[in-house]
Structures are given as structure tokens and as C-alpha cells.
Amino acid sequence: MVAEELQKSLGYQFKDEKLITEALTHRSYSKEFNNERLEYLGDAVLDLIVGEYLYNLFPKAEEGILSKLRAALVNEESFDKLAKRLNLGKYLFLSPAEENNKGREKPSILSSAFEALIGALYLESGFDKAKEIALKLLKEEYPKITPEELLKDYKTTLQEITQAHFGVVPEYRLLSATGPDHKKEFEIGVFINDREYARAKGRSKKAAQQEGARLTIEKLKKELNLK
Amino acid sequence: MVAEELQKSLGYQFKDEKLITEALTHRSYSKEFNNERLEYLGDAVLDLIVGEYLYNLFPKAEEGILSKLRAALVNEESFDKLAKRLNLGKYLFLSPAEENNKGREKPSILSSAFEALIGALYLESGFDKAKEIALKLLKEEYPKITPEELLKDYKTTLQEITQAHFGVVPEYRLLSATGPDHKKEFEIGVFINDREYARAKGRSKKAAQQEGARLTIEKLKKELNLK
Numbered sequence: 001m002v003a004e005e006l007q008k009s010l011g012y013q014f015k016d017e018k019l020i021t022e023a024l025t026h027r028s029y030s031k032e033f034n035n036e037r038l039e040y041l042g043d044a045v046l047d048l049i050v051g052e053y054l055y056n057l058f059p060k061a062e063e064g065i066l067s068k069l070r071a072a073l074v075n076e077e078s079f080d081k082l083a084k085r086l087n088l089g090k091y092l093f094l095s096p097a098e099e100n101n102k103g104r105e106k107p108s109i110l111s112s113a114f115e116a117l118i119g120a121l122y123l124e125s126g127f128d129k130a131k132e133i134a135l136k137l138l139k140e141e142y143p144k145i146t147p148e149e150l151l152k153d154y155k156t157t158l159q160e161i162t163q164a165h166f167g168v169v170p171e172y173r174l175l176s177a178t179g180p181d182h183k184k185e186f187e188i189g190v191f192i193n194d195r196e197y198a199r200a201k202g203r204s205k206k207a208a209q210q211e212g213a214r215l216t217i218e219k220l221k222k223e224l225n226l227k
Numbered sequence: 228m229v230a231e232e233l234q235k236s237l238g239y240q241f242k243d244e245k246l247i248t249e250a251l252t253h254r255s256y257s258k259e260f261n262n263e264r265l266e267y268l269g270d271a272v273l274d275l276i277v278g279e280y281l282y283n284l285f286p287k288a289e290e291g292i293l294s295k296l297r298a299a300l301v302n303e304e305s306f307d308k309l310a311k312r313l314n315l316g317k318y319l320f321l322s323p324a325e326e327n328n329k330g331r332e333k334p335s336i337l338s339s340a341f342e343a344l345i346g347a348l349y350l351e352s353g354f355d356k357a358k359e360i361a362l363k364l365l366k367e368e369y370p371k372i373t374p375e376e377l378l379k380d381y382k383t384t385l386q387e388i389t390q391a392h393f394g395v396v397p398e399y400r401l402l403s404a405t406g407p408d409h410k411k412e413f414e415i416g417v418f419i420n421d422r423e424y425a426r427a428k429g430r431s432k433k434a435a436q437q438e439g440a441r442l443t444i445e446k447l448k449k450e451l452n453l454k
Contacts, residue, residue, distance in 0.1 A: 036290040041282050044275040051271040055264065063263040127354045 003091040010086065010133055012121060019124055021093070023116040026109055028095035035116035042119025049118075049131045050074050050138070057145065069147060073138070076111040082137050083110035088117070154213035161220055162192050170216065172209045175199065190216045230318040237313065237360055239348060246351055248320070250343040253336055255322035262343035269346025276345075276358045277301050277365070284372065296374060300365070303338040309364045310337035315344070381440035388447055389419050397443065399436045402426065417443045 002021050007013050014020040027034040047070070054061075054069050061069070072078075083089070089104035092113055103109050122130040139145075155170075162170050171191040179185045186205050190198045190212040198215035202208030229248050234240050241247040254261045274297070281288070281296050288296070299305075310316070316331035319340055330336050349357040366372075382397075389397050398418040406412045413432045417425045417439040425442035429435030 037282065037288075037293065040290040040293050041278060044271070044278040048271040048275050051268060055268050061264075063267040066264065066267050 006086060006088065006091050010117075010121075011136075012125065012129065012133060014120070014124060016124055019120045020117075023120040024088075024091050024113060025093040026095075026098060026103065026113070028098040028103070029093040035113060038116035038119035038123075039112045040119070041122065042115035042117065045118050045122045045127070045130055046079075046115060046134060047074055048127075049134050052131075053135060053138070054145075058147070061147070065147060069145075072153075073142070073145075076107050078141075079111035079114045080107035081141050083114040085137060085141060086114070086117075088113055154210050154217060158190075158213040158217050158220075161217065161224075165220075165224055166192055168193060170197075170213070172205075172212065174205065188212050192216075233313060233315065233318050237344075237348075238363075239352065239356065239360060241347070241351060243351055246347045247344075250347040251315075251318050251340060252320040253322075253325060253330065253340070255325040255330070256320040262340060265343035265346035265350075266339045267346070268349065269342035269344065272345050272349045272354070272357055273306075273342060273361060274301055275354075276361050279358075280362060280365070281372075285374070288374070292374060296372075299380075300369070300372075303334050305368075306338035306341045307334035308368050310341040312364060312368060313341070313344075315340055381437050381444060385417075385440040385444050385447075388444065388451075392447075392451055393419055395420060397424075397440070399432075399439065401432065415439050419443075 001007070002014075002017050003024060007020070022033060023035050023038050025034045027036060050073050051066070051070050054066050054073075058066065058069070088110055092104055092109065094103045094109075098109075118130055118134055121133060159169050162168055173189045173191060175187040175189050177184060177186050185201055185203065186208045187199060187201045188205065188208040189196050190200075190209075197219055198212050200208050200212035200215060202211055228234070229241075229244050230251060234247070249260060250262050250265050252261045254263060277300050278293070278297050281293050281300075285293065285296070315337055319331055319336065321330045321336075325336075345357055345361055348360060386396050389395055400416045400418060402414040402416050404411060404413050412428055412430065413435045414426060414428045415432065415435040416423050417427075417436075424446055425439050427435050427439035427442060429438055
């Protein structure tokens with residue numbers, strides 16, 4: 001049986017072995033028979049599954065928020081996680097070159113294969129079964145789905161604000177990196193047009209930048225009288 | 228019954244009158260109870276319905292082509308047509324201001340309401356029923372769905388080419404408009420950096436521009452050695 005353990009993890013056994021093989025075949029392995037068409041289909045299946053899930057989970061949320069929440073869950077990073085949870089990389093058909101290129105660990109390849117797998121599930125077993133399986137995986141990976149958790153990308157928000165109001169992107173300057181390797185602390189400053197708006201510390205540069213962005217947004221909201 | 232004739236045209240009678248009312252209510256009528264959440268849902272439902280339809284219709288088409296075909300069907304212009312086919316404008320709940328502003332004929336409002344209606348159908352009757360109804364409407368509106376028909380947007384293609392190769396957008400100049408109102412003929416010239424590449428005639432400016440764009444693309448393909 002093709003990818004026996006994978007089918008066990010999914011809790012679904014494909015009747016059509018050719019279909020699951022197609023879902024697991026990367027373009028590098030075959031230009032003619034690969035998972036790109038199933039990926040196209042699975043992408044739309046997942047959009048609806050996640051879209052409906054959030055629609056029901058947040059009955060008071062406006063459309064704009066729901067779209068943002070969906071975008072936070074329906075993306076390469078998120079599907080890469082779900083693929084890794086299924087150990088999907090192990091079962092892929094890749095060219096030797098892509099194999100050597102660490103293709104089995106690449107988020108783009110894993111995310112696409114995950115979408116293709118859901119597309120294949122949809123074709124063979126219908127929407128409800130695909131939904132059941134995808135949601136089970138999603139809930140395991142994200143036990144707590146809240147708007148706060150999903151929307152905490154302050155850097156993106158800050159960039160939107162500064163581009164709209166100043167025509168520039170914010171600059172994150174590393175001010176210091178202290179402590180031993182296992183306990184490093186980074187301090188960054190957030191600058192807009194060379195004026196410093198905030199400082200923040202974090203265990204990683206990214207964490208410090210996020211916190212700096214959050215503080216800057218708060219400051220700008222007051223200064224620019226934004227809601 | 229709410230929108231009785233509309234429900235007859237759809238071939239489906241809603242059990243939940245509140246749901247179809249929600250789908251027909253524009254934001255201008257009520258900020259709290261309107262069709263924006265259902266539109267968000269219906270948008271994803273339609274993406275999957277149309278996506279799967281094209282997937283089956285063109286079993287040899289690559290993912291890139293399928294995505295382009297879907298984009299040609301899943302858009303405001305297309306849904307506006309389906310909404311008008313259902314005479315949807317008549318049943319909308321709009322504010323008096325939007326009413327005076329010809330809201331019942333606006334493509335953006337009609338397209339959104341159509342998506343919301345499909346979202347409502349999906350919620351109440353499930354994916355298969357929503358699919359059956361949406362595909363019936365789509366096939367009535369587009370009796371012949373072919374890649375050639377759907378992808379014939381030469382103006383967009385030309386713009387992509389000129390921006391990549393010349394860094395500018397093409398200019399369409401009206402050269403003449405002749406004939407009586409009911410049988411007008413327009414002639415346009417296509418210019419890139421002030422050089423004329425083609426002339427074309429048509430019954431509308433848009434048709435003449437499309438034909439001019441097509442001729443220009445042919446010419447450029449030879450000149451620039453594009454495939």
C-alpha cells in the first residue's frame with residue numbers, strides 16, 4: 001500500500017492508490033503526473049473548510065476580521081506545520097536533485113503536498129470527510145484559535161500604517177545583544193524617518209521587533225489619531 | 228415569504244427566512260445585520276464550486292491555466308451577471324441613500340449579494356445543493372466555457388508585456404467614431420512610447436481596444452522574440 005502509515009495517521013484509506021500517489025508526487029519527479037492540479041483543488045477546499053470553521057467559531061466577527069483570521073491559518077507556514085505533523089515529507093516522490101536539496105523538508109513542497117492530499121481526499125470521499133480530517137489536524141496544531149493569537153503580526157500592521165502616513169517602511173535597528181548564547185537578549189529600536197519611536201527587548205530579534213512594532217503602533221495611534 | 232420569486236428562480240425555498248433576509252441586506256441598510264459575513268463564506272464556496280468544475284472540465288489543463296480560468300469566472304463582473312439573471316437587485320434591502328444612488332444596479336453590490344446568497348444556501352442546504360444551483364446558473368450564463376473564450380483578455384496581457392519590456396503601459400488613442408448611434412464604429416490606435424503599433428475597429432471602444440491589443444501582441448512577439 002502506498003504510504004500506509006500516512007493513511008493511518010489521516011484515519012482514511014484511499015481506495016484509489018493512483019490518487020494518493022498523485023498527491024504525493026512533486027513536479028520534480030514527473031512533469032506529466034504530479035500533484036499540482038490536486039493542489040489547486042485542495043487550496044480551495046481548505047479555504048472553505050477553514051473559512052466556515054472561523055465563521056462558526058466567531059459568530060460576531062465582521063467579514064474583515066474573518067478574512068484576516070483565515071489568511072493567518074491558510075498559508076504555507078501553517079500547512080507546512082500540518083504536513084510535518086503527518087510526517088508527509090517521508091512519503092513524497094521527488095527527483096534525486098530535489099531530494100539532495102532537502103526537498104522533503106521544504107515548506108513550499110510540504111505545504112503544496114498537504115493541499116494536494118486534501119484535494120485528493122475531497123475528490124474521493126467528498127467535502128464532509130475532507131473537512132472532518134482537515135479540521136482534526138488543524139485543531140491539534142492550533143488548540144487555541146483566538147483572534148489575538150492569529151492576528152499578532154504587529155510588524156505588518158506597522159508597515160501598513162507607516163507607508164500610508166509617511167510613505168516609508170519602519171526600520172528596526174539592533175541596539176544590543178547581551179547574555180550567553182543559550183540566554184541571549186536582543187534590544188532593538190524602531191525608527192521611522194530616523195526618529196526613534198520605541199525600544200524593546202526580546203529573546204530573539206524577531207520577538208523584540210514584534211514588541212517594538214506593537215509599542216510603535218500604540219504611539220502612532222495617539223499621534224495620528226487613528227482608531 | 229421573503230423574495231418569493233427569487234426563491235422560485237433559484238429552485239430552492241429557504242426554511243430560515245432570516246437567513247435569506249441576511250443575504251439580501253446590504254450594509255447601508257444595517258451595520259449590525261447585513262450580508263457581509265455570508266459574502267465572505269459564499270466567496271469560498273464559489274471558489275471551490277467553480278474550481279472543481281474547471282478541474283473536471285479540463286482534465287489535461289495545468290494548475291496555472293486552471294487558476295486563470297477560475298479567475299475569469301470568479302469575479303465581480305461574472306457574479307454581477309449571475310445576480311442580474313436572478314433579478315437579485317429587486318430584492319435587496321438598501322438604505323434610501325444607496326437606493327437613490329442606483330445601488331440596485333451596482334455590480335459591486337449585486338456581486339456581493341450573489342456570493343452571500345450562495346453562502347446562505349451552503350449553510351442551510353449543504354455543499355452539494357449550493358453547487359447544483361450555482362453551476363446551473365453558471366452554465367446558463369456561459370453555455371460555452373472554453374479556455375479561449377475565458378482568457379481572451381488581450382489588454383491585460385499586452386500591459387504585462389509592455390511593462391516588462393518598456394516599463395510603460397500601452398496607450399489606446401481614439402482615432403475616429405463614425406456611423407449613427409445604433410451602429411457606431413470606433414477606430415483606435417495602440418501606442419507604446421508614442422509609436423503606433425496597430426489600428427483596430429470595433430462596435431465599442433472596448434472591442435476595438437481588445438482587437439488592437441491582440442494585433443500589438445502578435446507584432447511584439449515577433450519583434451521581441453517572445454514565445
